[in-house]
Amino acid sequence: MTNHGHLKEIHETPSISSSEAPSLLKRFQTLLGTGPYLILLGVVFESLTIGIRRWMSFPIDFGSGIQTGLTILCIIGFLSGMAWFNRSLNLIRVHLFDGKRELVTHGPFSYVRHPLYATLLLTAPPVLIIWFSDLVFVVPWVVILALSHVIVILEERKLIQQFGDHYRQYRKYVPALIPFKGNGGKRFHRHEG
16 A cells, blocks of 8 residues: 555554453553653753753854744744654554554654654754753753653563564664664565565
């Protein structure tokens, strides 16, 4: 099946009867994964940095035009990433109502295994650096990026249990958060096909 130029490869786990199907709350928790923890960590570290700025600051002057342009660029990147992620995964239908368990490897999942986290990491922290015009906000960004890799490892244990070798192969071709391998999903599909 082709989906807007991307090959949609779906690896489903065996279907479960309605009596064994997880509740709507459990499906919602599965959908979010460990993402809320990453967001909470981001809020905590960014808040601490706002407090630390009283004692340590590395101001930079963007100028209002550049500051506005960079902010708009980050917002567009964030909204585009979220829309592409949601469209590719079809979150509400697949995970909340149908209860299907699918490994989606097309769209943004061809570039990173965790596009929602990647979108947040690559757009939200830079906005704080731009708004506050202070390089001190690079510190929490680096800490959050490092912690996000730990969170991804925890989340991927469940994915490996659920999808086994298929997910292990996918991990070889597609990076977790930073899209440094290009369209690894395309190479993954060639390998699988």
